[in-house]
Amino acid sequence: MQKIDMLIENGFVLDFEDNSEIPELKSIAIQNGKILEIGLPNDLKIKYDPEILLPADSKIVMPGFVNAHTHLSMSYFKGLADDLPLMEWLSKHIWPVENNFLSEEFVTDAALHGCAEMIKNGITIFNDMYFFGDQAAQSAEKVGIRAMLGEGVLDAPVANYKNADEILSYIEKMNDKYKDNELIDFAIAPHAIYTCGKENLIKSTKLASKLGLIVHIHLSETRSEVEDCIKQNGKRPVEYLNSIGFFENPVVIAHGIWLNEDEQNILADKKASIAINTSSNLKLASGFDSFKSYLDYGINLSIGTDGVASNNNLSILEEINLTTKLQKALNNDPTILPAKEMIKISTLGGAKALNKENEIGSLEVGKKADIILIETDDIQVQPIYNLYSHLVYTINSEQIKDVIINGNIVMKDRKLVNVDEEELIDKAKYYQKKIMEFNNIR
Ligand SMILES: [Zn+2]
Structure with a gap:
C-alpha cells in the first residue's frame, strides 16, 4: 500500500464535469497538499495507507x-x-x-x-x-x-x-x-x-x-x-x-x-x-x-x-x-x-x-487540496434530490463542518484547528469597547 497524507473517504464528491444530480460516493487521496487521486472508495481503500483518514459519509465534498x-x-x-x-x-x-x-x-x-x-x-x-x-x-x-x-x-x-x-x-x-x-x-x-x-x-x-x-x-x-x-x-x-x-x-x-x-x-x-x-x-x-x-x-x-x-x-x-x-x-x-x-x-x-484556475477552484487531480465537507444528515437538509440545488437554496454555513486548505485540516467539526476561538471572541469584545469609547468622545 502506498503511504499518503490524507484520505477523504466516501463522500458526495462534486465533479463539475459529472451531470448527475447526486454524485456517486467517492474518496479523495491527498499527498503533499495536492489531490493525488479521486476514485471509488473501495479502490482507494486498498491502494492507499493514509496518515489521516477523514470519513465523509453523508457529507458533500466540494472545492472551497x-x-x-x-x-x-x-x-x-x-x-x-x-x-x-x-x-x-x-x-x-x-x-x-x-x-x-x-x-x-x-x-x-x-x-x-x-x-x-x-x-x-x-x-x-x-x-x-x-x-x-x-x-x-x-x-x-x-x-x-x-x-x-x-x-x-x-x-x-x-x-x-x-x-x-x-x-x-x-x-x-x-x-x-x-x-x-x-x-x-x-x-x-x-x-x-x-x-x-x-x-x-x-x-x-x-x-x-x-x-x-x-x-x-x-x-x-x-x-x-x-x-x-x-x-x-x-x-x-x-x-x-x-x-x-x-x-x-x-x-x-x-x-x-x-x-x-x-x-x-x-x-x-x-x-x-x-x-x-x-x-x-x-x-x-x-x-x-x-x-x-x-x-x-x-x-x-x-x-x-x-x-x-x-x-x-x-x-x-x-x-x-x-x-x-x-x-x-x-x-x-x-x-x-x-x-x-x-x-x-x-x-x-x-x-x-485570481488567475489560479490551474491550481484551485475544482476537485481535480493535481490541483491543490482546498476542500470543504458539508453535513447533509440534518433536519434542514434532508431529503435531497439535487446537491447543487441544496447548496444554493437550502444549506447554510453552519452545515460546513470540515475545511482543508493546502492539504491541511484547518477546521474539524466546526472547530478551528490553529487558533483559539475564545481568544478571538475576547479580542473582538476588547476592540468593541475601545471603538465605542472613541466614538463617544469624538
Ligand atoms: Zn469593497
Whole structure:
C-alpha cells in the first residue's frame, strides 16, 4: 500500500464535469497538499495507507469557496454603522475609526478574526483589499488560509503611507518576502478611480506587469461614479481604464454594476473578471442591475462578500442564494443562473478571477487540496434530490463542518484547528469597547 497524507473517504464528491444530480460516493487521496487521486472508495481503500483518514459519509465534498472581494481587517467594524448611504457611512463612520485605529497590531488582530470567520464560511482563499498586508499575511498563515492580499493604492496619505509610491514599493517588498510562501500572494489594489488618479493607476499597472500580479479595483459601483468619470475623463469607467492600458494584467473588478455593452465587450476581450457583491450593493443601495448580458458576453464572474462592515457577514452561500434570486427577479426569468452555475461561479469563477484556475477552484487531480465537507444528515437538509440545488437554496454555513486548505485540516467539526476561538471572541469584545469609547468622545 502506498503511504499518503490524507484520505477523504466516501463522500458526495462534486465533479463539475459529472451531470448527475447526486454524485456517486467517492474518496479523495491527498499527498503533499495536492489531490493525488479521486476514485471509488473501495479502490482507494486498498491502494492507499493514509496518515489521516477523514470519513465523509453523508457529507458533500466540494472545492472551497473563493471570496473574490473583501476587506479582511474590517472585522471589528461589523455592524458599527448600518442603514446609511455609502458616502455618509464611509466619511462619518468608517474613515474616522480607521484613521484612529489602523496600526500593525490592530490589523494583526482583526485579520486573525477575519480569517477565522472566512473558514467558518467555507472560504479557502480570499481576494483582499486593505492595508498592512504583511500583518494580514502573518495572520492568514497562522489560521492556515490561502490569501491574495491587495494592498490599497490611493492618492491621499493612508494608513502608514505618505503617498502611493510608498505603497507600491511596499507591495514589491512584500511580493519578494512571500514569493515562496504556499499560502500567500500579493496583489495591487488601486482603491477606485475616484481615489486613485491616472498617474497612480498607470504606476499600478506597470508594477503589476513587472511582477506578474493581478490588479483589484472597485469599479462602477454607483451611478454617480460613472457620471463623474464621464465628466472628468470624457469616457465611461471601463473605457477610461482601457485607454490607459489598465487591462494588460488580470483585473478583478469589484461590484461592476453600471457597465454598458461597449464596456462589457472590452471586459470580455481582456483578462478581466467581475466580483459580484450582491449583499453589499443591496444594503448600501449602490444599485443593482441585470447581468444577463455579462453571461452572454462570456465575462468571467466571481462572488465577493465585500467587508463585514458593509455586508455584514462572510457567507458565500448567502451571496449565491441572494444573487440568483435577485437576477431571476430582475430578468423576470427563473431559469437564469441555475444552481450548478452559481456553485461554479463561487468556486471556479473565483479561481479564474485570481488567475489560479490551474491550481484551485475544482476537485481535480493535481490541483491543490482546498476542500470543504458539508453535513447533509440534518433536519434542514434532508431529503435531497439535487446537491447543487441544496447548496444554493437550502444549506447554510453552519452545515460546513470540515475545511482543508493546502492539504491541511484547518477546521474539524466546526472547530478551528490553529487558533483559539475564545481568544478571538475576547479580542473582538476588547476592540468593541475601545471603538465605542472613541466614538463617544469624538
Ligand atoms: Zn469593497
